[in-house]
Amino acid sequence: MASITLKNVVKRYGAGKTANQVIHGVNASIADGEFIVIVGPSGCGKSTLLRMVAGLEEVSEGEVSIGNRIVNDLEPSERDIAMVFQNYALYPHMSVFENMAYGLKIAKVPLDEIKTRVDKAAKILELGPYLLRKPRELSGGQRQRVAMGRAIVRQPQVFLFDEPLSNLDAKLRAHTRLEIQKLHRELGITSLFVTHDQVEAMTLAQRMIVMNAGVMEQFGTPEEVYTRPASTFVASFIGSPPMNLLKNAPDAKPGTITGIRPEHLDITPTGWALRVDALEMLGAERLVYGRWLHGDGDELVIIRTDEAQAVPALGATIHVTPRADRLHGFDAATGKRL
Amino acid sequence: MVERRPLLTALSHVVLILGVLVVAFPLYLTFVASTHTVSEIVQAPMPLLPGTHMVENYTAAWNGTGGGNGSKAPVGQMMMVSLVTALIIALGKIAISLLSAFAIVYFRFPFRMFFFWAIFITLMLPVEVRILPTYKVVSDLGMLNSYAGLTVPLIASATATFLFRQFFLTVPEELVEAARMDGAGPMRFFKDVLVPLSTTSIAALFVIQFIYGWNQYLWPLLVTTNENMYPVVIGIKRMISGGDAQTEWSVVMATALLAMIPPALVVMLMQKWFVKGLVDTEK
Numbered sequence: 001m002a003s004i005t006l007k008n009v010v011k012r013y014g015a016g017k018t019a020n021q022v023i024h025g026v027n028a029s030i031a032d033g034e035f036i037v038i039v040g041p042s043g044c045g046k047s048t049l050l051r052m053v054a055g056l057e058e059v060s061e062g063e064v065s066i067g068n069r070i071v072n073d074l075e076p077s078e079r080d081i082a083m084v085f086q087n088y089a090l091y092p093h094m095s096v097f098e099n100m101a102y103g104l105k106i107a108k109v110p111l112d113e114i115k116t117r118v119d120k121a122a123k124i125l126e127l128g129p130y131l132l133r134k135p136r137e138l139s140g141g142q143r144q145r146v147a148m149g150r151a152i153v154r155q156p157q158v159f160l161f162d163e164p165l166s167n168l169d170a171k172l173r174a175h176t177r178l179e180i181q182k183l184h185r186e187l188g189i190t191s192l193f194v195t196h197d198q199v200e201a202m203t204l205a206q207r208m209i210v211m212n213a214g215v216m217e218q219f220g221t222p223e224e225v226y227t228r229p230a231s232t233f234v235a236s237f238i239g240s241p242p243m244n245l246l247k248n249a250p251d252a253k254p255g256t257i258t259g260i261r262p263e264h265l266d267i268t269p270t271g272w273a274l275r276v277d278a279l280e281m282l283g284a285e286r287l288v289y290g291r292w293l294h295g296d297g298d299e300l301v302i303i304r305t306d307e308a309q310a311v312p313a314l315g316a317t318i319h320v321t322p323r324a325d326r327l328h329g330f331d332a333a334t335g336k337r338l
Numbered sequence: 339m340v341e342r343r344p345l346l347t348a349l350s351h352v353v354l355i356l357g358v359l360v361v362a363f364p365l366y367l368t369f370v371a372s373t374h375t376v377s378e379i380v381q382a383p384m385p386l387l388p389g390t391h392m393v394e395n396y397t398a399a400w401n402g403t404g405g406g407n408g409s410k411a412p413v414g415q416m417m418m419v420s421l422v423t424a425l426i427i428a429l430g431k432i433a434i435s436l437l438s439a440f441a442i443v444y445f446r447f448p449f450r451m452f453f454f455w456a457i458f459i460t461l462m463l464p465v466e467v468r469i470l471p472t473y474k475v476v477s478d479l480g481m482l483n484s485y486a487g488l489t490v491p492l493i494a495s496a497t498a499t500f501l502f503r504q505f506f507l508t509v510p511e512e513l514v515e516a517a518r519m520d521g522a523g524p525m526r527f528f529k530d531v532l533v534p535l536s537t538t539s540i541a542a543l544f545v546i547q548f549i550y551g552w553n554q555y556l557w558p559l560l561v562t563t564n565e566n567m568y569p570v571v572i573g574i575k576r577m578i579s580g581g582d583a584q585t586e587w588s589v590v591m592a593t594a595l596l597a598m599i600p601p602a603l604v605v606m607l608m609q610k611w612f613v614k615g616l617v618d619t620e621k
Contacts, residue, residue, distance in 0.1 A: 056515050077521030089512035093534040102530070103520035150516075 002067025002080070002157035002190060004030040004053065010061035011048050011214075022048055024214045025062065030192070030207075032067075035184050037193045039201035040211035041237065047162055049211070050194045054083050054160050067157055077103075082151035083160040087167065088143045090135040090150075096122075097131040100149045114153075121152040124183070141172045148180075152187070159191040165200060177203055198238050202226070210234050228328075232335040235259050235328065241287060241302045247332065248299065256338060259328035262287065262304035267312070271321035274301055276312045288312060290320070365598075372396070372591035379587050391588065399592040411565040413593050416573040420552055421600060423488045423569055427551030428544050430493040435543075436536065439502035440528055444514070454503075461496040465557055473560055483564045492557065498543050505539050506532065541611040549601045570597040 011023035023045045030036050038046040051057040053064055055076035063070050071079045082103075090099050097118055104114045122128045125145040135143055144164060151159055161180075165173045177200060184191055195201055201208050202222045210218045210225060210233075218230035229235035229243070236242040241262050249258035250272065267288075274290030277300075288303040303320055312318050329338040367386075371379050374389035397403075402412030441447075442454050465472065472491050481487030509532065517527040533540075558569045568576065574593050578585050 054515075054519070056518065075521075076515075076518045081519075083516075083519050085512045085516060087510065087512055089510065089516035091513065091516070091531055093531075102522075106521045106526065150520075 003032045004028075004067075004158060004190060004192070005065045006049075006053075006062070007065070008062040009049070009052060009059060009064060011045070011052060011057065012060045021060075022214050023052075026209075026216045028209060028216065028219055030190060033188045033190055035181075035191045035193065035204060035206045037195060037201040037205035037208040038211060039195055039198060039205075039208055039238075042196060044211040045214040046194045046196075046209075046211045050160055050162055050192055053158075053192060054081060055079050077106075080157040081160055082154045082156040082158075083162065084144075084147045084151050084164045086163045088135075088147040088164075090143060090146055092135055095132050095134055096127060096138070096146050096149075099135065099146055100153050103150065103154050117153045117155070118149070121149040124152065124186070125149050125179075140168055141176065144168060144176060145179075148183070152183075157190065159189050161191065161193040163195055164193075165195070166197070173200075180204065198240065202238070210237065212237070228337070229259070230337050232257060232259070232330045235330070241304070243328070244299075244301050245330070246292075246299055246301070252329070255332050257330040257332050257335075259330060260322045260326060262302040264323045264326035265301070265303045265320045266323070267303065267305065267309070268319055268321040271319040272301075274303075274318055274320060276314055276316050276318060279311065279314065281307070283307065286311070288318070290318065368591045368595055372588055372595055374588055376584065376586055376588050395588045395592045396596070398586075399589045399596060411568050411573050411576070413570065413573070413596050415566070416568050416570040417596065417600065419485075419488075419567060420569040420571065420597070422485060423554070423558075424548045424551030424600075426485065426489040427492050427554075428547035430489065431495040431498050431547045432540055432543055434493060435495050435498035435502050436528075436533065436540075438499045439506055440532065442499075443503055443506040444524065457496050457499050459496075460494070461500070465492065469556070469560070476561060482561050483567045485567075487561045488554075488558055488567070488569070489551075492551065492554065495547070498547070501539060501543065502536065505536060509535060537611075541608055545605055545608045548604050552601050573597075 006026050006028045009023060009026045010021065012019045012021040014020055026049060028036075038049060040046045048057055052059050053066070055071065055074060055078075059072050064072055066079055066081065076083075091102065094102065100118045100121060101114045104117065109117075118131070119128075122131055125148060127142070127145055127149055130138060130142060130146075135146065138146065144167075147164065165176055168176060180193075181204060193200075193204055195204075205222050207219065207221050208225055209216055210230075212233045218225055218234045220228075220230075225234060225238055229238065232245055236245060239261060243259045243261050244265070246252070246258045246260070252258045272292065274292050276288060277291045278289040280287040280289070284307055286305050286307050286309070288305060290301045290303060292299045292301050301320070330336065331338055367384075370386060370388055371384070372395050373392040374385060375391050378385060378389060399413045402415075438457065442450065442457075476482065476487045476491060481490070513531060514527065517531055522530060552569075553571060554569065555571050555575075558572045559575070562568055562572060565576075570593065574590060574597065577590050577593065
């Protein structure tokens, strides 16, 4: 097991003036045994970052170390890591057993030890009955487990997951999420998990890295990221529906943006006046889309209410009051938290 | 397209049967001719039913004891030459093409595209175009009348390289990365992953190239002057004596039929692999 340190890591493609920089100096230090999720929208550089840790992409600048060893120039196989790919990348012509054993076979691990390790991993992942099948004879979820098994048998210092759940259906995804959590508890191996799905990020992460356009916007526990977002980007990316970001909130300083989560707005007899534009019933809760009419342009405000609460009429005017301790202030120019 | 119309079914059968007849009739005629004596064959309406001299014609062909003035190399030996030649050409082509496609697809080296295009351009230059310089080279190297002379100039294959390149390009990038993670070096990846995945293409190419090698005519005609090194196709040609001399048509036909057996066998046996590969392979 090992810690991971990223020191001012930069990735650029090409050289000179035409160089395209996609990662702008990421610093992070990940403790031994932590489960870290890297989350961000498509093209934010999260996979590139993971692939640099894996050794599949060259590091243009900065240092990547795994367990006090700078690994910038090491081959992936020398870094003592294992990776689970998005499409699983199982060798189609090998059986499940051979797929899991391949890395060990190359590392010249004795055959009986290979067998012990594969059997153990197969037991953890309930793959026992499928060891002799080919990947094409397995379902998506089973293939996913084989991919994880291939990672487990290597007994690496670090697990890397590159969106491993995105090819599963919703139900299986939730199930596998729990399995991964359980696995991490049992094995305690440092893990880096890339996803674009914020639910996955929130549920799996011990700490999460929120990335946007090659910049690390925030690095913290899911609670911190949710309750104290470091920037307007994080505020709007994490949480569904996103945080209301108001440019012209009453009693806000000019040049600032006021943020308030939909669940922290209460419908009250007095307060901010909104016109109800739309309603969405989600089951346990109801979303009220209010349009706030004031001087320069109107802003959309989303309110999350309990399904038991009275339903406002469409087009009616309602009043809402934010919970004062739940207001967030951001700099309008930089988007950073004040 | 599945359509249930009796007329259409009948029509398609008629077309297919006609097609089979057109293809099969010459073969049948060859067979019939190989079972008669020469004098029976040369009669004005040639007999269309098998005759009674089959055994002696085939024995004569096999042992090279047929009469006439043409070449009398035994078929068994010529077929051996053909078989070795065709196998070397087919396997050599596959090996070289696999490796060059591997280099072109997976390695970044200076002038990569130049080499790719150089190989691609040779597609347009068949043996016949470069036959004189190639003959000169082979003869200067003293490779006339040898297996090397028969096969080496025919082994390099742009078509096969191109085919494997196209196949390798469809192998998902993640598989390459997974192999790197597993610590497989380039040649290990080639041997353990790429080659097993290419089995279908290899089987297809083997069939095509084996027949190509077996049917070589012009090149062996130039480089073999010794009866011991005649491939069977050349052997047949040499059995037909020109001018007024009598040709042992029955023995020629028997030889031709024997010469057809190996390629036909290869097609029939490999077909199974072909289909298996097509059904099974999943990338």
